[in-house]
Amino acid sequence: MCTICGCESAQAHAPHTHSHAHDHEHGHHHAHAHDAAASHTGSGDMHTRVLQLEQDILAGNRHMADHVRAHLASQHTLALNLVSSPGSGKTTLLVETVARLKAQQRPVAVIEGDQQTSFDAERIRATGVQAVQINTGKGCHLDARMVHDALHDLPTLPHGVLMIENVGNLVCPAGFDLGERAKVLVFSVTEGEDKPLKYPDMFQAAGLILLHKCDLLPHLRFDVARALDFVRQVNPDAPVIQLSSTTGEGFDAWMRWIDTQCAAA
Ligand SMILES: Nc1nc2c(ncn2[C@@H]2O[C@H](COP(=O)(O)OP(=O)(O)OP(=O)(O)O)[C@@H](O)[C@H]2O)c(=O)[nH]1
Ligand SMILES: [Mg+2]
Structure with missing residues (x-):
């Protein structure tokens, strides 16, 4: 509901x-x-x-989210809530990211939220990283209770990272705290520059914005400066990283941001 x-x-x-x-x-x-x-x-x-x-x-939900946050803080675990419209490349980005975190010996696990199927959790598990799939059925977002229950099926991640891929939806997940440290908004260049103004709640809620699929820019009419101007109109503070999971562009900056957040967790 x-x-x-x-x-x-x-x-x-x-x-x-x-x-x-x-x-x-x-x-x-x-x-x-x-x-x-x-x-x-x-x-x-x-x-x-x-x-x-x-x-x-x-x-x-807030009460449950605070409980999840306190539990994760006791383990010094960084939790990130990845939000976006469907198909912005969250799972592809996560596959690349968890492989890098694993190579750095950082404990990492993933909670995957989708209305149906276990496809995304299977894509994560193929990298050797543990993943729990949540199917929301008629629901359009994850809530803190679902994350709480999924944590029972995952190992603790001391000084590690819990990645939560939310249901692809730029509206409802903005209102639900999952106990994360930050919402990471994956905004792909195939979506058009206007999304920050059309979905301001989600862009305001984001602690980091990843401008994704930048490898496609030469093939698209997507004006990066205009998109960034729209982002700034609704969220003046969140850092923006331009990135591509296909070429690896921007991953150094993204991994550094994760490192900084881990240190603060
Ligand atoms: N060109 C390009 N394509 C990408 C990139 N990242 C992902 N894709 C493609 O985008 C499509 C969607 O990728 P997913 O990773 O499934 O996207 P998602 O956000 O997890 O999708 P949902 O979970 O269904 O919301 C796939 O065809 C990917 O191959 C990228 O950096 N560049
Ligand atoms: Mg996905």
Whole structure:
């Protein structure tokens, strides 16, 4: 269930909304409407209830995320939450990254989130790194409880790195803290320059932005300066690294950033 887009919560709660007495306070925009048509107050009631449900779920998620964060901090484990639209190259990037971390003798494991299939976890395991696949079914994002439960199937990673690949979706994962140190946004040059302005919540939430698939730039009409200007309009602070998993361009900077974050974890 997603309380951000309401994809299931609105449907799940709609049938109950007309069975309640309307003798309690409604939100400000319905305060004048107690004598209005039942359908009007009914929708206000539903709105209030959905908002309350959303707040409860987000508060519950934050609580669980803090628990996950405290557990990881006790092991000095760096957790990164990779977010992006579908197909931006997260798994390809992770395959390259975990191979480098392994070569540096850093403990590393991956949690893979997808609506269906175990394809991505299998791609990680092929590198010899442990991975747990979470299938969200109808869900459009990972939540902290899923990460908490997946950690039971992974070894501890003292002074290591836990990579979490979120469901490919530039909207809902922005609102869910998984207990990570930072959200890493993979923004591929095939997506168009305008994504930071179209999906500002996700770009604002990012602690690092990887401009991915830069090897394709010669073949595309993608204006890097314009894309960076849009990024800066919504997130003035996050570093941006231009990178390609195909050529390895930018990987030195990306691995250095991970090192710095590990030291801080
Ligand atoms: N040219 C180029 N293609 C890439 C690069 N990285 C990934 N790809 C291609 O992009 C496509 C999607 O890659 P994935 O790694 O599966 O992307 P993803 O973000 O994990 O996809 P989902 O998990 O389905 O959201 C594949 O065809 C990759 O080969 C890159 O740096 N350059
Ligand atoms: Mg993937």
